[in-house]
Amino acid sequence: IEKFEILLKSDRIDLKELKNLAFNGCxxxxxxxxxxxxILLNYLLLDRTQWASHLAKQRELYRGYIRETIIQPGLKSTSLSDIVDHPLSSAPDSSWTAYFKENEILLQIDKDVRRLCPDLCFFQRKTDYPCAEIMNQEIGFENLRKRIVSTSLKVESQSQSRLTGRLEFQSNQILRKNKTNSSNFISDDNEYEVLADGCEAHWEVVERILFVFSKLNSGQSYVQGMNEIIGPIYYTFATDPNVEWRGKIKRTYVS
Structure with missing residues (x-):
């Protein structure tokens, strides 16, 4: 521990020595x-004197990502000013086409992060540092939580009839009603506590990070299992005994 503390307090951290110390665990x-x-994940620079300016730059960059990928689409989805580009538009360059495709990715991310590290209640708790850029938006703004709810209500499951070969559609409400009649079925609606507006659970922070990552890396997008990678990293950063560091991690893009 003493070797770690001496090295981490140096003005210029020796990366090779840090890797050697961390090889058997930290x-x-x-x-x-x-x-x-x-430091090993390049979240911080090796030069301690540049940490403050570097983090400030990264936080501003992350705010820009949030405005571009979450806030602007959220405001546009509730706007009626654009008559040409609408949800039923079949134009190949329609922004709504991309919006609906993103919803499919978002639903997969939501499904995975809600069950992240089920042995820990940490991710179900609310964070003390909710994203101010999202929480301070005007009424009618569609954040990720509302976007998921509205998308889930509109999604329909389709099955192919063996007799006619036609597609038969059945709404989620009917499926949920049928499942409720089963004695072994546990409703997803009661599985997780719904937080009040203005609050964010830790899993919602992870969800936002993964969604922003998927939009910035459209070629790779989100792959199932990424939540298991970022989960331990986020938990370690978010439970830092230094309160100042805990506040910074919620406002910085860590992916």
Whole structure:
């Protein structure tokens, strides 16, 4: 522990020496593991004197990502000013086509992160640092939580009839009603506590990070299992004993 503390307090951190120390594991005492991971993952620079300016730049960059990928589409989805580009438009360049495709990815991310590390209640708790850029939006703004709810209500499951070969559609409400009649069925509606407006659970923060990542990396997008990778990283950063670091991690793009 002493070797870690001496190295991490240096003005210029020796990356090779840090890797050698961390090879057999990092102690969690005094936030050593959190700080070591941040350096090894290029979250922090090796020069300690540049940490403040670097983090400020990265936080502003993340705010820009949020405005571009979440806030602007959320405001546009509730706007009636654009008559040409509408949800039923079949134009190949329609922004609504991309919007609906993104919803499919968002639903998969939501399904995965809700069950992230089920042995820990941490991810179901609300964070003390909700995203102000999203929470301070005007009434009618469609955040990811509302977007998921509205998408889930509109999604219909389709099955092919063996007799006619036609597609038969059945709404989720009917499916849910049928499942409720089963004694072994547990409703998803009661599985997780719904937080009040203005609050965010930790899994929602992870969801936002993964969604922003999928939009910025459209070629790779989201792959199932990414939530299991970012989960331990986020948990380690978000439980840093240093309160200042905990506040910064909620406002910085960590993917």
């Amino acid at each position: 102690p969690s005492d005094n936030g050593i593991r959190s700080l070591t991971w941040k």
